Amino acid sequence: MEILKKIAQCLEVGDDAGVPPLVRQALAEGIVAKTILDDGLIAGMNTVGEKFRVHEIFLPDVLLAAKAMYAGMDVLKPLLLSAGVSSRGRVVIGSVQGDLHDIGKNLVGIMLKGAGFEVIDLGNDVAAEKFVAAAKSHDACVIGMSALLTTTMPVMKEVVDLLNKENLSGKIKTIIGGAPVSQNYAGEIGADAYGYDCAQAVAGVKKLAAAVP
Amino acid sequence: MALRPQLKFLSAELLERIVAEARDILCRLGTKVQNPRVLEMLAEHGAKVDFEKSQVLYTNSLLDRCLKSVPAQFKLYDVLGNETHDFSGSKIHFTPGSAALHVLDHQTQKIRKPDTTDYVRYVQLLSGLSHIASQSTAFIPADVAERVSDSYRLFLSLLYGEKPVVTGTFTIESFQVMRDMQLAVRGGEKELRAKPLTVFSCCPTSPLKWSEITSQNVVDCGASGIPVEFISMPLSGFMAPVTLVGTLVQHTAETLSGIVISQINSPGAPVLYGGSPAVFDMRYETTPMGAVETQMIDCACNEIGKYLGLPTQAYISLSDAKMLDAQAGSETAMGATLAALSGINNISGPGMLDFESCQSLEKLVLDNEICGMTLRLVQGIEPREDFPARPIFEELLREQHLLISPHTRRHLKSEHYFPGPVIDRANLSRWREEGSLTLGQRAHQEVERLVGAWSPSRLAAERKKELCALMEKEARRWGMDMLPARPVEA
Incomplete structure (x- = not known):
């Protein structure tokens, strides 16, 4: 056409x-x-x-x-x-607690929207509980977390642990990114994906969203 | 207009003194010129010539007359007749280092003799390197008779490439066919004179000597309107005084004598005030082109050339390393940066390793980026739409970023230089994901991509045919019945 x-x-x-x-x-x-x-x-x-x-x-x-x-x-x-057509999915994003850097996270947000996702941007300095609560209340399929400081990275693990504790890990996937973060770290803490830049983050979220039942 | 960043080594007083001392050397000690025809010309124009000793004493009035007739600027044109070079002011152009005996083979990482296929690939690659403005006859294919190895390089360059060519002859006899090839491309003598296609490197022999071949080349080029670059090569501490100033005096004297040889027969003949001076390394008995002092001499020679009112050249963006390693990158980048900041008009060197004797296609790819960066460097810092500053900051505070600001879109590509993939700017994870490639591997990928992307020169088919006929005839003259097979159609 x-x-x-x-x-x-x-x-x-x-x-x-x-x-x-x-x-x-x-x-x-x-x-x-x-x-x-x-x-x-x-x-x-x-x-x-x-x-x-x-x-x-x-x-x-x-x-x-x-x-x-x-x-x-x-x-x-x-x-x-x-017509009852839902978006590609909802994604909750934010920079983790203690981290005030949000340039990378903002870029990911813009590009996720461009890819057809609904984005709930929690801003920066976001606590683990807030990520999980927002994902639940918005019926999000993915939580995207960003950190620029090694000192704030553990909050990402807190989110993963919290999802596990609430038996949500299959329904709400996690993706992480930021300068000190790596694929290895994602594996260590049990995050579902890692994106080394915005384009990779979007590709990762697409995969995760497609895998959520 | 932006302030053009400019590097200077010589005070006005020192510069004038160096030129005065060089004139004194020429008038009192003179040069040897081992060419009876040129000696006669010099004698006719007022030089004191001792024909028996082939010794020439110059006069200040002869020097003044020749400096007056030599053009302050000239242009070069590609094989299609488009202007590509303006040798004037501080405008800079890069050209690969010329006449290497070897190439660095990427597959084996061995230095070996090159052949026709290597040369054609070089021309194909160079067609895609946008920051290197001319071809040079960069290395000498070893699969043809030595007597045609100079004309054969020019032939392949004109057949496969479009960029103008920095070249030179190895014999007096080769000049004719190398001129005829240019006439074939341009269509006639008048056309070639109006739009020069090549620059011929002509080298005096240090100390203070012109061989029969090179002095004849200077005269022949001048008569045909073919530009010449003088490549004086004093070696500090060996064939020149150890001091940088002493070396500069010698370089000035040798180059001034070249200007005289060029101008007496053909006043107004275009020349570049060039050179390949070097310090002499007393430990290894070598001539390091990457030495900081070599590069300082090059830059100072440029100042002297500019003071005399001439466009300039130098061999200054190359390396003595044997591999495409950190030394290769650092020496080349330092030379290119200094040359660009000095405003040397024709900067020779990219691709070259091992003291001007080994070309590397992969290094050419890296050096092309170095050239791109230095070309950006000399554009300097220029206010565009920056004042008053408040509106763009209001926009920044309002939008929280300027990524899609019209201001960004208008100025991004002119303000920021974006190098190709040989320069690694990926984050660690992406670099790993893309194979953790070394610089050499990335450069090789680019070589293959650009050689693959090459399309034949747009020179008219009948002119290409004429070039082939000229080369075949020249080869037969020197006992070669057939030229080597070429890897692709021109």
Whole structure:
């Protein structure tokens, strides 16, 4: 469908003003909202993600594409809700307690939204209990935690332990990131995934969300 | 306009004294010129010539006259006739180190003799290295007769590449065919003179001597309007005074004598005030190009050339290391940085290892990034849309980041230089995930990618045919019935 290609292309060049009219046009042509989301907006974002991975485009281009994605989503959201189509999933994110650094976490949030997730951003200095409570109340499938200090990393383990204690570890997955964190550390504390940068974090969340029943 | 960062080593007083002393050397001690035809020309133009000893004493009025006629700037054009080089002011251009005997083989990590396939791959690679503005005839394929090894390099460069070529002859006889190849590319003598395609390196022999071949090359190039770069090579402590100033006096005298040889027969002939001076390492009996003093001399020579009103050249972004190792990177980067800050117009060296005798394709990839960084460096720091500063900070405080700010998008790619994958900027996890590649491995991947991405030169097919005919004829002249097979179609 030509119009869906156009939507994807518009998104790839970060034209947030151009996306909504095209989405409306697609709806007028009788294409259902879910198809526009999957084959237009998300397809465009996937191309953008790949181009970013191979350094063909840079972070600002990805963020602009995400902004164009939001503009398209604003049109589609009421229709998706009334059709009973849920988002790709909800993700609770935050910088862990004691950590006031949030640049990386914010970037991940922007890119997760761009990938079609609903993001509940708890900000920084977030305690373990708050992560778990928010995930429960928002029915989130993934908790994403960021730390920049070695001293705050143990909070990530607290969250994992708390989920285990409440028998939620299968239903709510965890992903961690930040400069002192590593794949090994994720393994040590029992986190489900690790992302070394924003793009990897989004790829990780996609996998985890797909694995949640 | 941004302030152009500029490096200087010589005070005005010292500079003038060095030039005055060099003039005194030329007028009182003179140079040898082992070429009867050039000796006659020099005598005709007022030099005192002892034909028996091939010795020439210059005069200040002859030096003044030649310095007056030599152009302050000139341009180069690629094989298609597009302008690529403006040798003027402090504008800088990089060119690979030239005429290596060997290449470093990435697969075996051994230094070996190169062949035609190596040379074609080199030209293909260089076509994709955007910060190295010209080709040089970087190494000498060993699978052709020695008498054609100079013209053969130029032939392959003009056949496969589009960038102009820094080259040179090894004999007087080769000049003709190397000129004819350029005429074939340009279409005629007038066209070649209007749009120079090559620069010929011509080297005096230290101390204070011009051989028959190189002095003839200078004259022949001048007569055809082919630019020359003088490559004086005093060796501090051996074939030149051990002091840097003494070496500079000798370099100045040798190069000034070259200017005279160039200008007496062809006033206005384009030249680069260049060189490859070096200190002499008294422990290893070698000529380290990566030595800090060598690089200081190069930069000071540039100051003298600029003082005399000429565009400049130097061999200064290369290394004495035998592998693509930390020494190779550090010596090359230091040289390139100093050269760029000095404003040396034609900076020779990228790709070169082992005292100008070994080229490495992988090092060319690394050096291309070094060149890119130094090209950014000399653009300096320039206010763009920075004042008043308050609006962008209001935006920052409001949005909490400036990643998609129109200001960022407008200036990102001109303010920040983004190197290719040979420069590692990944975080540790990503670097590991991508195979924990060493610099050499990343550079090799880039070599293969760029060689694979090469597309044939857009030079017209009939001109390529003419080039082939010229080369085949020249090869036959020196006993080669067939040229080596070439790995890809031109």
